[in-house]
Amino acid sequence: MSRGDRTISAACRCGKVRLEISGAPILRGLCYCTSCQEVGRRLQALPGADEVLGRDGGTDYVLYRKDRARCVSGSEHLEEHRLKPESPTRRMNARCCNTAMFLDFTRGHWLTVYRNRVPGGLPQPTMRMMTAERPNGVDLPEDMANYRGLSGKFMLKLLLAWLAMGFRRPAIEGVP
Known part of the structure; x- marks a missing residue:
């Protein structure tokens, strides 16, 4: 695979x-959409579960190309929510x-892995997305780009990765 x-x-x-x-991530970011918050709360409520949501309600993700990921x-033991x-x-x-592993947008070409599943050595997140949906009362620092929705930069990175994949949308090898 390397x-x-x-x-x-x-x-x-x-x-x-x-x-x-294998390979470098497409990007690392934090998502504040209501869907990530809702499922994050559900997953964290499972017996013995680890944290999914940050203190500010965001979910820290690392995106990879699906053609470079496989379940070995x-x-x-995987169950979908x-x-x-x-x-x-x-x-x-x-x-x-009860470990949250990844998010699979089944119509997409990327795999969104929860940050705490990826070993160290990653670059810092470069953007916060969907910040208009963050929890009430959460003020975000200006230490990186804060986008109210999905940014053009985010979409461009996904498009460039898809182009490099020949516009394929593979399944994740080894995942039902």
């Missing part, structure tokens, strides 16, 4: 579920230890 780039292992807390991801062990049955967005949780 493309001469760094290959990382993103594992659940007990180690039964493990993803292998424990896929039978959708806000609505027909939603194209599913958040995958490792039920063996």
Whole structure:
């Protein structure tokens, strides 16, 4: 799987579920949309679950190309959480230890991995997205770009990654 780039292992807390991801991330950012907040609260409420939401209500994510990610062990422990049955967005949780693993927009070409699943050595986040939906009373610092919705920069990075993939939308290898 290696493309001469760094290959990382993103594992659940007990180690039964493990993803292998090669190459540099597309981007790292924080999302404040109501969907991420709602599912984050649900996942955090599971017995023994780890934190998904930051103190300010944001979710720290690292985006990778789907063609560079695969589940190498424990896929039978993955369960999906959708806000609505027909939603194209599913958040995958490792039920063996209630660890939120990643978000899969099934119509997209990228994999959104929860930051606490990715080992160190990552660049700092570069943007906060969907800040218009952040919790009431949360003031955000100006230490990075704060976008009320999805930014053009975000969309351009996704488009460039998709172009590099030949406009394919692969499934995540090894994930049901």
